[in-house]
Amino acid sequence: MGLIEEVFTIELPVGENFRIQRCRYTSPNTEAKKRISIVSGIHGDELEGQYVCFLLGEWLRNNPDKIKGTIDIYPAINSLGIDSITRSIPFYDVDLNRTFPGSKNDFLPAQIADGVVDVMRGSDFAIDIHSSNVFLREIPQVRIAKAQEASLVPLANLLNIDFVWVHDAVTVLESTFAHAMNTIGTKTLVVEMGVGMRLGHAYGHQLLKGILNLMAHEGIIESKPLDVRFPIQSHVGEVAYLNASCPGLFVPAIEHCQMITKGSVVGHIVNALSGEVMDEVIAPIGGILFTLRAYPIVYEGSLLGRIFGESE
């Protein structure tokens, strides 16, 4: 059984505290041991990670004798957001994942960020689970900034995910949790999977297996490495973005996570008022459709999908 602790608290104006809770599982063995933080809910509208937290907690409760390190589970960082279907920090309307590393001398979101970094400082690993957002559905993937490619890709390959995406970070990503934690020596992986405001059973079990595998490799649990899938590596191909050319209602023609060929129809943008088809969305390259729009209203530029495939 894990120890539930309140690790960050701040008074709210009317008789309540904002709090971050964790459940800590640790082995009684006192020799030097590794620590991992499993994190979700930095965005209040992304809940896939909550299910992974549950599954992992259930596994750890059932296997207390296998715990060799320290496993901290933080299902709800933006707890106000999660309980109010709000992506950002309520009251401030600020994206918490753009306020790291935070500061004690700044507004509430920055103080929360600072508190999060403080409490997780010293973890060897962190896994930050997101579910894209309400607009997009994602296959389980890890996103890594180019600067951290060498240290993080081998770790991501253990996670039983489908895709490892190494991208050129823009400077604004310096304000994310993952960047802040990687900067202070915690190897932090960002998982994106599923879609906002929903749960996917299969993805939750898939990632649980990956987390157990990673922990087995690192000696945090006593277990043989598991038989996990090896993710597609982004450097072997390229990512093509599908952006809407016009506003309307996006109606996909194919399912998420499919192999598609160059020139095939991904979907249509239609006009609900006139009954016209405004645009046919065509795959510019062949490959796997790893992102697909879930929320159908689109403006010009709205992201409709991403395909990972062969370089032209």
Added chain:
Amino acid sequence: MRRFDIVTLESPNRAPLRIEGFIFGEENTKAPSVAIVGAMSGDHINQLYVASGLVEYLRIKEEEGKIVGKILVIPAVNAYALNMGEKNWPLDKTDINTMFPGYDQGETTQRIAGRLFETLKGYDYGIILEGRRDQGMCIPYVKLIQSGYEDIESVKDLGIGFVHYRAHEPVETVMLQYNWQLWETKAFSIVFGKNGSIDQGASDEVHMALVRFLSKRGMLDFSVFEGRMSNIIDPNRITILKASRAGIFISNVRCGAHVQKGEVIGKIIDALSGERREKLLSPCEGIVTCQYSHPLIFQNSIAFRIASVELNYVSKD
């Protein structure tokens, strides 16, 4: 005056988004050009008010033949958000002022920023009327970030008392001021007021500062009264007074007040029991440049920022 659409963007169900610009005067080799950007967020009402007021003012001055350079005013960038009480772009909740320099093949707000930025390039001066990013209110101040292209001399012509001159934060590299500077426009921001409302006094001061700037830079053919001497303030001159408790926040002073060390400048009351939880004492002598503006305050929120002449004060942390 020429009124024109800088950006139009079709919507699935609403009328198209239009970003309108108002051009005064003409390109002129002697006089410089300036572009002034108003409300980028849906809660920047002061900024909208000052920019639209300036349009009306310049319309009259143009009829009087007083405009020498070229002046572009864009009162509202995010009209969609203003019209529905939202802060950010209403569909995907992204902030247009974190999308610069923009990208014409990117997502919607990147495209909006990109098209806007095309129009803004090439002006000699760029002025951004900015709202705050937090729940505060402040006296008008100039925010000038260090990019290597900033021009500290020109901002003194505004006659605004305080110029916050500091290094940029990571998120500011995707904001308009920083990118505008990289494209060699002498860009700066004037931050003022409280979001979601109109502060008449601050708005008047900013209006006068803009007119003064245009006059001093030779874009208006008349003189105006001098403003204040600008104090260049680096972050070390600002003392922060935080609320150590949450509750109802009552301020005893107004932004701009000169306060003494030890002076009671506010208090925090338990929102349920009515007990006084904290007496807020000024930690130093100085000018209150900024204070928390919502009546409900969170623990550790910054209640006051006080600018001092001397550097040796330590914040209450």
